[in-house]
Amino acid sequence: MRTRSLPLLALASAGALLLAGCASGGDASDDGTPRAGGTLTYATGDAEPTCLDPHVGGNYPQALVSTQYLESLVSKDSEGEIVPWLADSWEESDDGLSWTFTLRDGVSFTDGTPFDAAAVAANVAHLQDPETLSSTGYLALQKVTGVEAVDARTARFDLSEPDSALLESLTQPWLAMESPEALQRSQEVNCESPVGTGPFVVESWTKQDRVVLSRNDDYSSPPADAGHDGPAHLDEVVWRFIPDSAARYAALQAGQVDVIDNVQPDTLVAAEKDDSLDEIDAPRPGAANRIELNSGKAPFDDERVRQAFITGVDVNDGIDSLFFGTADRSYSALSSVEPLAYSDESLFDVDPDAAGDLLDEAGWTERDSDGYRTKGGERLSLEFPVSTNQSIPAEQSLFEQIQAGAKQLGIEVVLSPLDLSSWYGALAENDYDLVSAPYTKVGPDVLRILYDTAGITPAPSGYFANLAQLSDPALDQLLTDAAQTSDPDERADLYQQAQQIVLESYTVLPLYDQQNHYLVRSSVTGVRALPPVSAVTLHDASRTD
Amino acid sequence: MTLPVPTEPGRDAAAGRASSTAPPTTDDASSPSPVTPERRRRGRAAAAARWLAGRVVGGVVVLWAVATLVFFAIRLVPGDPAEAILGGPGSQASAEALALVREQYGLGDPLLLQYLAQLGRLVTGDLGTSYSLRTDVGALLLDQLPGTVVLAACALAVAWLIALGTAWWATLGGRVAAAVSSGLEVVAAAVPHFWLGSVLVLVLSTQLGLLPPVSTGTPIGLVLPVVTLAVPVAGFLGQVTRDSLLDAASSPFALSARARGESTSGLFGRHLLRHAALPGLALSGWAFGSLLSGAVVVESVFARPGLGRTLLGAVTLRDIPLVTGVALVSALSYVVVVALGDLAERLVDPRVRAS
Numbered sequence: 001m002r003t004r005s006l007p008l009l010a011l012a013s014a015g016a017l018l019l020a021g022c023a024s025g026g027d028a029s030d031d032g033t034p035r036a037g038g039t040l041t042y043a044t045g046d047a048e049p050t051c052l053d054p055h056v057g058g059n060y061p062q063a064l065v066s067t068q069y070l071e072s073l074v075s076k077d078s079e080g081e082i083v084p085w086l087a088d089s090w091e092e093s094d095d096g097l098s099w100t101f102t103l104r105d106g107v108s109f110t111d112g113t114p115f116d117a118a119a120v121a122a123n124v125a126h127l128q129d130p131e132t133l134s135s136t137g138y139l140a141l142q143k144v145t146g147v148e149a150v151d152a153r154t155a156r157f158d159l160s161e162p163d164s165a166l167l168e169s170l171t172q173p174w175l176a177m178e179s180p181e182a183l184q185r186s187q188e189v190n191c192e193s194p195v196g197t198g199p200f201v202v203e204s205w206t207k208q209d210r211v212v213l214s215r216n217d218d219y220s221s222p223p224a225d226a227g228h229d230g231p232a233h234l235d236e237v238v239w240r241f242i243p244d245s246a247a248r249y250a251a252l253q254a255g256q257v258d259v260i261d262n263v264q265p266d267t268l269v270a271a272e273k274d275d276s277l278d279e280i281d282a283p284r285p286g287a288a289n290r291i292e293l294n295s296g297k298a299p300f301d302d303e304r305v306r307q308a309f310i311t312g313v314d315v316n317d318g319i320d321s322l323f324f325g326t327a328d329r330s331y332s333a334l335s336s337v338e339p340l341a342y343s344d345e346s347l348f349d350v351d352p353d354a355a356g357d358l359l360d361e362a363g364w365t366e367r368d369s370d371g372y373r374t375k376g377g378e379r380l381s382l383e384f385p386v387s388t389n390q391s392i393p394a395e396q397s398l399f400e401q402i403q404a405g406a407k408q409l410g411i412e413v414v415l416s417p418l419d420l421s422s423w424y425g426a427l428a429e430n431d432y433d434l435v436s437a438p439y440t441k442v443g444p445d446v447l448r449i450l451y452d453t454a455g456i457t458p459a460p461s462g463y464f465a466n467l468a469q470l471s472d473p474a475l476d477q478l479l480t481d482a483a484q485t486s487d488p489d490e491r492a493d494l495y496q497q498a499q500q501i502v503l504e505s506y507t508v509l510p511l512y513d514q515q516n517h518y519l520v521r522s523s524v525t526g527v528r529a530l531p532p533v534s535a536v537t538l539h540d541a542s543r544t545d
Numbered sequence: 546m547t548l549p550v551p552t553e554p555g556r557d558a559a560a561g562r563a564s565s566t567a568p569p570t571t572d573d574a575s576s577p578s579p580v581t582p583e584r585r586r587r588g589r590a591a592a593a594a595r596w597l598a599g600r601v602v603g604g605v606v607v608l609w610a611v612a613t614l615v616f617f618a619i620r621l622v623p624g625d626p627a628e629a630i631l632g633g634p635g636s637q638a639s640a641e642a643l644a645l646v647r648e649q650y651g652l653g654d655p656l657l658l659q660y661l662a663q664l665g666r667l668v669t670g671d672l673g674t675s676y677s678l679r680t681d682v683g684a685l686l687l688d689q690l691p692g693t694v695v696l697a698a699c700a701l702a703v704a705w706l707i708a709l710g711t712a713w714w715a716t717l718g719g720r721v722a723a724a725v726s727s728g729l730e731v732v733a734a735a736v737p738h739f740w741l742g743s744v745l746v747l748v749l750s751t752q753l754g755l756l757p758p759v760s761t762g763t764p765i766g767l768v769l770p771v772v773t774l775a776v777p778v779a780g781f782l783g784q785v786t787r788d789s790l791l792d793a794a795s796s797p798f799a800l801s802a803r804a805r806g807e808s809t810s811g812l813f814g815r816h817l818l819r820h821a822a823l824p825g826l827a828l829s830g831w832a833f834g835s836l837l838s839g840a841v842v843v844e845s846v847f848a849r850p851g852l853g854r855t856l857l858g859a860v861t862l863r864d865i866p867l868v869t870g871v872a873l874v875s876a877l878s879y880v881v882v883v884a885l886g887d888l889a890e891r892l893v894d895p896r897v898r899a900s
Contacts, residue, residue, distance in 0.1 A: 043759075043848075048858070050630075050677050133642045191679060207678060207688065208850040208858075242759055242848040250746045250758035251848075257759075389861065421863040422622060 034525050034542040039236040042538070043248050045262030047389075048241045051191035052202060052211065055127050058136030058174035060284075060440060060533070064261065065239055067535040068213055069110075070176035070196035073101060073120070074167055075223035076442065076531040080339035082167045083224035086115065086177055086197065087155075092486055096162025103153045107221045109179035111195045115221075117149035122180035124157075132187070136441075139449070140169035162484040164491055168443030171532035197221050199232040199539040211239040222539055227526055233542035249519075252277070258524045258543075259536065263517040265323040265394050271519050278520045280536070281326075282529030283513030285337050286441040287450060288330040289395070291402075291509040294433050296456065296469030299380060304362040306506035309382075310348065312355025313405035315398065319512060322394045322401070327512040333447065333502050335513050337534070340444045340492050342499040348509075355409055364410070373410035381412040382433040385426040388417045390438055398511070399436070427467065435467050438514050442532050444495045448479040451502050468507035475501045604880040611876040612667055615869050616660050619860075626863040627652055630676045650676065663869070672873070673866035677859065682870040685855070690874065692851035696843070697836040699767060700774035704832065705825075707733075707775065708782035712821065713813060715787045716794055726787065734780030738839045742773040742846040760849040770847040774839045778832050782825050790821035819893055826890050830883035837875050 046061035054062035054070070073087040087101040107115040124147045127137040143163040148156045157166065169175060182195035193202045199222070200213035219231040240257060242248045249267045251257045253274070263271070263279075271277045293300045293309065300306050319329055331348055334341035359365075364373040364380045373380040386399055396417065403413040413434065418426060426432055439446060449455060453476050455466030475498055482494035502508055516534050520527045526540035627646045647653045651662065666673055672682035715726040746769065750758035760766045793799060794817055802816050840853030852871050859867035 050679060130642060130645050133646065135642055138642065188679060206850065207680075207685065208854050209848075240759075240848065243854075244846045244848070246743055247746065247759050247846050247848055250751050254750050254754065254758050256757050256761070419861055421626060 034233065034544055036233050036542065037235045038233075038543040039238060040234050040259065040524060040538060040541060040543065041238040041240060041257040042259045042536070043240045043242040043251055043257040043261075045243060045245055045248055045260070047243075048208065051187075052205060053178065053187075053190050053194040054174045054176060055123075055132055055134050055137055055178070056187065056191060058134055058138075060535075063173040063533050064535045065211060066173050066176060066194070066196075067198075067530055067537055068200045068237060068239075069198040069202055069216075070173065070178060070194065071198050071221060071223075072173065072176045072532070073103075073170045075225065076168070076171050077225040078531055080337070080531075082171065085223040086221060090167070096484065096486055097159050099157040099159070099166060100150070101155045101157070103155060104221055105153060107197055108218065109182070109195050109197055110201045110216050110218075111179050111182055113179045113181045113195075115177065115197055116152045117147075117155035118152075119177060119180045120155040121147040121149050122183060123175075123177050126178070126183050127175065134174070136172070136174040140165075140172065140175060140441075162486065164483055164486055165443050165445035168445065171442050173533060173535060199537075200237055203236075208241065210241065213237040213239060219539075223530070225531075226537075227528070227540035232539050233526070234538060237538055252519055252521065255521065258521045259527060259538075260519050261516075261536070262392075263519050264392060265326045267519070268326045268517055269324045276522050278522050280518040280520060280527065280529055282516050282518065282534035283335055283337050284438075284440045284516050284534050285335050285443070285532070286446045286514070287439040288332055288335050288341075289436065289438060289511045289514050290330075290333065291434055291436050291511065292468040293507045293509070294430075294435070294467065294469055295505070295507045296471075297430065297433075299362075299364075299382070300433055300507075302362050303506060304358045305364070305380075308355040308358040308362070308409065309406065309411065310506050310509050311350055312352050312358075312409045312411075313402055314350045315402060315405075315509070315511065316350075318398045318401035318405075322397050323512070323515075326517070327515055330510040330512050331503075332510055333450075333499055333508055334444060337513070337531070338444055340495045342496045342503075344500070344503050347503055347506075352409060359409065359411075367410060370412075371407070371410060372412045379412060380410060381414060382406070383416070383426075383431060384413050384434040385416045385418050385423050385432050386436070387420055387423040389420045389423075391436060392515070395436070395511075427464075432467075436511075437467055439465070440514065440533060445483055447495065447498055447502065448483055451498075452476050452479055468505070470502065470505055470507050472501060472505070600880070600884050604877070604884075607876055607880055608873055609664075611872050612664065612869055613660070615872045616663060616865065617656075619863060619865050619868060620656055620659075626650070626676060626865065630862075663865075667869075667873070672870045675859070675867040675870075676864040677862040677867065678864075682866050685867070686852070686870050686874055689850060689852050689855050692849055693837070693840050693844070693853060696767070696770055696774060696840060696849065696851060697833065699771045700778065700836050700839075701829070701832060703771055703775040704779040704782055707779035708786050708825065709818070711779075711783045712787040712790050716790045716817070717809060717813070723787075723791075726783070730780045730783040730787070732780070733776050734784065736777050736780075738773055738777065738842040739846060741776060742769070742843060745769050745773055746846075758847070760847050766847075766849075770843045770849055773846070774836055774843045777839070778835055781835075782828065782832060785824040785828060786821050789824050790817055793817045793820040796820075823890060823894055826886050826893065829886040829889075830879065833882040834875075834879050837878070 044061070044064060046064060049062045049065060051057060052062070052065060054066045071086050073085060074082050074090070075085045077083045086104050086107065088104050090099060090101045092099050101120070103115065103117060103120070109115060113119070124141060124144060126132055127134045127141055143159045143161055145158045145160050148158060150156050176196060179195040182190060192205055199216055199219045201216050203212040203214045205211045214236050215232050215234060217231055220229070222229060242251060245262065245264050245267065248260045252260045268279065271279060293306045295301055295306065316329055319327055330336065331345040332341045332343040359373055363375045366374040368374050368379055384399065386396060388396070391399070399415055403415055406413045416426070427435065439450060441449065449465045451466055451468065451470045453466070453471040455464055456469050456471060457464060478494050478498040478501070482491055482498060485491045485494060518529070518536055523545040524541055524543055526542055527536055527538065528540065529535065530537040627643050630646050630650065651659055663673070672686070674680065675682050675685060678685060711726040711730060715723045746758045749756045749769065756769050757766050758769070760770065799812060799816060802812055807816070837853070840851060841857050842853070844851040844854040845857055852874065856868065856871040859871065
C-alpha cells in the first residue's frame with residue numbers, strides 16, 4: 001500500500017505546514033497606543049536601485065530608500081516653504097553669485113565623521129566628479145563652481161551665475177550629504193552601504209530581496225517640520241522589493257508588510273473600504289504627467305494640427321473612468337504641489353467640430369479608405385512610443401482611449417509599447433510625434449530643462465529633455481531671467497508668463513499629477529511623505545500593535 | 546510550447562558498438578561467451594566515455610550558441626544601454642556621464658569587437674560586471690542560484706507527485722476517473738503561471754489567510770510559489786505518463802504479472818510505473834526548461850529572489866552581461882538535466898542500454 005499512502009502523506013504534511021504558518025500569526029496586544037521599538041516592513045514597487053547612494057545616477061527608487069538614511073541641507077514644508085535641515089540658515093549675496101550656509105551644530109555621520117563645511121564641500125565635489133556618474137545631482141549643481149569651507153560651520157557656494165533654484169535643488173535627496181570618509185571608499189562599496197546622518201543606518205542589502213535598516217540611536221538632526229526630535233521610534237526597517245502590484249497589496253492585507261507604494265487606482269478604490277488601511281496621496285513635484293507633441297517635425301510643426309489634436313480629443317472621461325476618480329485632471333505643465341504652477345483650463349476645452357475645421361484649414365482634407373485624413377496622399381498618422389516601465393496600466397489604457405478619440409477626428413495614432421531602452425532609442429531617433437515622459441524635480445526650474453531651446457540639442461547619447469522641441473527665444477529669455485531672479489514676486493511673475501507661452505503653444509497636453517499613492521496599515525502611525533519629492537519618511541513612524 | 550528534447554547523436558552509435566561486443570543476453574551465465582568480463586567492462590567504460598565526451602562537446606556548442614544569440618538579440622534591438630546604466634526613469638544623464646559610461650563599458654566599439662571581447666572573457670570564465678547592479682555577475686548568480694534551484698527542484702518533485710497521483714487514479718479508478726483526470730490535466734497544462742499565482746494568492750492568502758502571499762524566506766513561504774510552478778508542468782507530465790500507463794496496463798506482461806499473483810499496487814509500482822515513467826523522464830529536460838521560464842513569472846509575483854527575477858530586471862535594463870550570465874547558467878543546467886534524464890532512462894529501461 002505504499003503507493004496509496006504517499007499522496008496522503010503529502011497532504012498531511014502540507015496541512016501541518018499550513019497550521020504551523022497560522023500559529024505564527026497574531027498574538028498582538030493591540031491597545032492602539034504608539035510604542036517605541038519594533039520593525040516596520042516597507043514594500044516598494046519601484047525598481048530596485050542599482051546603487052543605494054543617490055549621488056550615483058539619481059532616480060526615484062533611490063530617493064525613496066535614501067530618505068531613510070541620508071539628509072539634505074534644507075527641506076521644504078507642506079506649504080512649499082524652504083525650511084532648515086542640516087543647515088540652520090542661509091544667505092544669498094547681493095550679486096547672487098554666492099550663498100552662505102550656516103550648518104547645524106553637533107551633527108555627526110553614523111560612521112563618527114563630523115558633519116561640517118568640509119563635508120559639504122566634499123559632497124558637492126563628489127556630485128560634480130564625472131566618475132561619480134551623477135545625473136540628477138550633477139544637473140542641479142551646474143551653476144555651482146565650488147564650495148568653500150569658510151569655517152567649520154560655514155559653507156559658501158560660489159556660482160557662475162545667480163541661481164534662484166539652488167535652495168529647491170538642495171532639498172532633493174539626490175543632493176543629500178554623505179560622510180566624506182565613506183565617500184573615499186570605492187564606488188562599489190559606497191553603493192552597498194552609503195553613510196549619512198539620517199534616522200536609520202543601512203545594515204545590509206540582499207539583492208533582489210531587501211535592504212535592512214537599523215535605528216541610528218544618536219540621531220539628532222530632523223528637518224524643521226518633523227513630528228519629533230531625537231531618534232526614530234522603530235528599531236528596524238525592512239525595505240522589500242515586490243514588483244507585482246497585486247502581490248504588494250496582498251502582502252499588505254495579510255500584514256506581511258506595513259507600507260506599500262505605487263498603489264494602482266483599482267487597489268486604491270478597494271482599499272477605501274478597508275478600515276485597517278490608510279492612504280497617503282503625495283503627488284511628485286516637477287512636471288505634471290503630460291503628453292508632449294513633437295513640434296520639431298511634421299505634422300505637429302503646424303500649430304493648427306497641434307491645437308486640433310489637443311482640443312479635438314476628450315481625455316477627461318478616460319481619466320475619470322480608468323483612474324476611478326483617484327487622479328484629478330491637470331491643466332498645468334507643473335505638478336499641483338509646485339506653488340508657482342499656473343493652470344489655464346480654457347485652453348483645453350474640447351470641441352471636435354472646431355478641431356476638424358482646423359485640420360481642414362491645415363490641408364488635411366482628403367480621407368483614405370480607413371477614414372483617416374490625408375494630405376497629398378499621406379495619411380495623418382502619429383507615432384506614440386509608450387514606455388511600459390513608466391506608464392502604469394491605467395495610463396496605457398488612457399492612451400488607447402485617446403487613440404480611439406483621435407480616430408473620430410480622422411487622425412491615426414500608432415501606439416508602440418516599448419521597454420525602457422527601446423523607448424529611449426525611439427526618442428533619440430526623433431521617431432515620435434506624441435510622448436509621455438515623467439520628470440521629477442523640485443521647483444519650477446524644471447521648465448527650463450523641459451522647454452528651453454538648449455534642451456532640443458541631443459546629448460551624445462541622443463537623449464534630450466525638450467521632447468516638445470519647443471523653441472521660442474522669448475520663452476528662453478523668461479526662463480533664464482526667472483532662474484536668476486531672487487525677488488519672489490518677480491520670479492513668480494516670470495514663471496507664470498513662461499507657463500502661459502508653454503500652454504498656448506499647444507505642445508503640451510497635461511493629464512494629471514505624477515501619481516504617488518501610499519497605503520499604510522492603520523496599526524502604524526506617524527508615516528508621512530516628506531514634501532521635497534514626496535518620498536515617505538519613517539522617522540516619526542511607530543507601531544501601535 | 547514544447548521544446549524538443551535534444552537527443553545525443555553519438556549515443557546510439559556508441560551504444561550500438563558497445564552492444565555488438567556484448568552477448569545478447571548478458572544474464573545468461575551458462576552460455577559460452579568469447580567475451581571476457583573484463584573486455585565487457587572495458588567496452589562499457591569506453592562507451593560511457595564516448596557518451597560523456599559527446600555530451601560535453603554538445604554542451605559547449607549549446608553554450609556558445611546561447612552566448613551568441615543573447616548578445617546579438619539584445620544589441621540589435623534599438624535602444625541605449627548607457628541611459629539605462631545611468632538610472633533610467635527620472636534621471637536625465639549628462640553628456641559627460643554618458644560619454645564616460647560608453648567608454649567604461651566599451652559601448653562605442655564596433656559590435657563585432659564587443660562580441661569577441663565578450664566571448665574572450667567568457668572563455669576564461671569571467672562573466673563580467675553587471676551594468677545595472679554594478680557587481681560581478683558570477684558572484685551575483687551564485688547568490689541567486691540557490692533560490693531558483695530550491696524552487697525548481699521542489700516544483701519538479703511536486704509536479705511528479707501530482708502527475709503520478711492522477712495517472713495512478715486514472716489507471717485504477719475506472720472510466721469516470723480516467724475522464725476526470727484527463728480533463729484536469731488539460732486544464733492544468735493550459736493554466737498560465739501568473740493567473741494561477743494570482744488566484745492562489747487571492748483565495749489562500751487574501752480570503753482564507755492561510756499562506757503568506759509573498760516570500761518569507763521560510764518553508765511556509767515556499768508553498769504557493771512551488772504549487773504555482775508545479776501545476777502546469779504536472780499537467781503535461783500527467784498526460785504522457787497516463788497514456789503510457791494505460792498502454793502498459795493492457796499489455797501481456799501486466800496480465801502475466803497478475804497471473805503470478807501480483808497485487809494491484811505491486812503491479813503499479815514494480816511493473817507499470819517503470820514503463821509509464823519513460824516518456825515522462827524523457828520530458829524531464831523539457832519540464833526543467835519550463836520550470837526555469839516559469840520561475841521568471843513566479844519569482845516576480847511572489848517577490849522571491851532568484852535567477853528568473855534577475856533575468857527580468859536585466860532584460861528590461863539591457864544588462865547584457867547579466868542576461869548572458871543567466872542564459873548561460875540556465876543553458877548549462879538544461880544540458881546537465883537532459884543528460885541526467887538520459888542517464889535515468891538508461892537505468893530504468895534495460896532496452897536503452899542494450900539497444
